[in-house]
Amino acid sequence: MNEQQIALVKDTVPVLRESGVALTSHFYQRMLTHNPELKNIFNQVHQQKGRQQRALANAVLAYAEHIDDPSALNAVVERIAHKHTSLGIRPEQYAIVGKHLLASIKEVLGEAASQELIDAWAIAYQQLADLFIQVESQLYQTAINDHQGWTGWRPFKIAKKVQESDEITSFYLTPCDQGTLPHYHPGQYISVRVFIPDTDLYQPRQYSLSIASNNEYLRISVKKQPALDKYPEGVVSNLLHEEYTEGSIIDVSTPYGDFFWDSDSTHPTVLLSGGVGITPMMAIADAINAANDTQKVYFIHSARSSNVHAFKTFTDNLPSPQFSVSYFYDNKTIADSDVQQGPLTLEDVLPSDYHNADFYVCGPEGFMQNYLPKLRQLGIDESRIHAEAFGSGGVE
Ligand SMILES: Cc1cc2nc3c(=O)[nH]c(=O)nc-3n(C[C@H](O)[C@H](O)[C@H](O)COP(=O)(O)OP(=O)(O)OC[C@H]3O[C@@H](n4cnc5c(N)ncnc54)[C@H](O)[C@@H]3O)c2cc1C
Ligand code: HEM
Structure with missing residues (x-):
């Protein structure tokens, strides 16, 4: 992109901040009307809730803000690319998205969208699409060549x-x-x-x-x-x-996702989950247990009550002292003798050397909104915090 085109894209940042969701809502409506077959891959409930519209608007805004150095967005691109590949998104579908995105910019901005601006966005979109296509092609190849995977369903x-x-x-x-x-x-x-x-x-x-x-x-x-x-x-x-x-x-689909246990790490590992967010922690605990190494693991789980607490027999039997397991219930009864009264207080369960630990966090939206900032307040380095949100577009 030339200097003038970069400046034109940057000029749209205020309008994207203001009307990004209006733009992406218009875009989805347009694209799904012209290409109704795509309704089979887009989560229709996310569409109704406006989640996908917000996720795309945030992504387009972040891209416009970083147009002179898109590499700042590598981690975000990587995360979206994992979601795309798990849904079997193909390179030719980028042309469909591009066509409807550019038409939507024209239709939503009206006279404010000069031909130069549309041309600049066309180049900017293609640059981003090419980046996604390249990252996704790499993920597809790794899945097939190294992980016995497949493409599609x-x-x-x-x-x-x-x-x-x-x-x-x-x-x-x-x-x-x-x-x-x-x-x-x-x-x-x-x-x-x-x-x-x-x-x-x-x-x-x-x-x-x-x-x-x-x-x-x-x-x-x-x-x-x-x-x-x-x-x-x-x-x-x-x-x-x-x-x-x-x-x-x-x-x-073949398994994908950038949230996974780093098997090379020798640091203590904290697995922090709420509710059904326990599922990836089960795979991680199972893998560490099978790996037979001595790494210390803190398995901390929070549930509403014993009725909805899954996998307790498995986690109760994780070998101690390697695994230290703590449970918190919002509604604890006398029978729940090995459980602490929720809400879970991190300071009470974290190891003394927690600054040296790797954190894996997964739970409902409220859980993530509560504990991720707490970890940052405790001074945990961002590179040590790994989070998985079960919605669309990350933790809102
Ligand atoms: C990476 C990842 C991993 C995941 N892992 C797991 C896992 O291991 N186990 C698991 O159970 N889930 C997991 N999920 C979540 C899972 O993908 C689904 O989102 C979940 O099962 C709900 O899907 P559903 O079709 O049953 O609900 P949906 O029909 O999608 O509805 C979800 C919720 O939205 C509400 N809702 C419906 N319409 C509206 C509306 N218009 N406005 C507001 N709210 C509305 C519904 O009442 C419901 O509570 C994961 C998600 C991701 C992204
Ligand atoms: C440069 C172009 C694109 C951008 C910036 C983009 C951005 C995004 C973002 C931010 C998400 C949310 C990720 C998450 O849940 O964490 C997403 C999900 C998704 N994308 Fe894309 N995307 C692009 C191209 C495409 C294309 C070409 C397709 C296929 C037609 C596609 C289909 C999907 C689907 C189906 C989802 C999941 C939707 C859901 O579950 O709600 N995307 N994309």
Whole structure:
């Protein structure tokens, strides 16, 4: 891009800050009207909630702000690219997005969008699209060449369903083609795709693998999302719990995700989870346990009550003193003798050498909003904090 084009893109920063969500809402409506087949890969509930619109608006704004040095966004690009590859996004789809994004800039900005501005954004978009396409191509190749992965969807059979708590059920998945299973890093997720009869659409969702990589099965553990306030119960999780039985088939992606345990690290590891955020921690704890090294692990889990506390038998049996396990319940009863009264207070459970530890954090939005700033306040270096948010667009 030349100096003038960079300046033109930067000039749109105030307007993106002000009207970015209006722009991306217009964009999605336009694109999904012209290309309705894409409704099968976009989470329709995220669309209704405006999550995806906010996530894209934030990404476009961040890109415009860093247009003279997009490498500042490498970590964000990497994270989005993992989500894209788990959904099987292809290079040719960038042209569709580009066409509707540029048309939306014109339509939303109206007369304020000069031809020079549109031309500058066309070049800026292509530069970003090329970056994503390159990173995603690398991820696809690594998955296939190094991890026994595949591209797109592969049918898996639900070999076994196991109830882990009142709300969480595990699904043990084996490939219908009886081929080999992928190798993955503990903490990574898969996308699954199910057909929704009510809307006549396929819908994807991501689920963390809740056991370390093995040669027998993939395991995901899904919370049945209840209706919230005026909103209906979760579409895919309820379908999986109620309609998908042992023997049913679901489509599964290769594992992806940039949130995973660093097996080369010798630092103490703190696994901090709330509710269903325990799932990636299960895979990490399982992997560390199997690795047979001496690294100290603090497994800290917070749940509403014993009824919804999953995997307790497994974590109770993690070998001590290597593993130090603490539980917190919001509603603790006398029977919960090995549990502390929530909310969890980090200072009470962290090791004295916590500045030297690696932190892995996963939980509901409120949990993340509470504990991530606390870790920063405690002076933990950003590079040591690894977080996974179960929504779209990171922690809001
Ligand atoms: C990387 C990653 C890993 C994940 N791992 C796991 C895991 O291991 N286990 C797990 O259970 N989940 C996991 N998730 C979450 C999972 O992908 C789904 O988001 C979750 O199962 C809910 O999907 P659903 O279709 O049941 O609910 P949805 O239908 O998507 O609804 C979600 C919530 O939104 C509410 N809602 C519906 N419509 C609206 C509206 N218009 N406005 C506001 N709210 C509305 C619903 O009541 C519901 O509570 C993960 C997510 C990510 C991104
Ligand atoms: C330069 C172009 C693009 C940018 C900046 C972009 C940005 C984003 C962002 C910020 C997210 C949210 C990530 C998260 O959940 O953490 C996302 C998710 C997603 N993107 Fe893209 N994207 C681009 C291109 C594409 C293309 C070409 C497609 C395919 C048509 C696509 C399909 C999706 C889908 C399906 C999701 C998940 C949506 C959801 O679950 O709500 N994206 N993208």
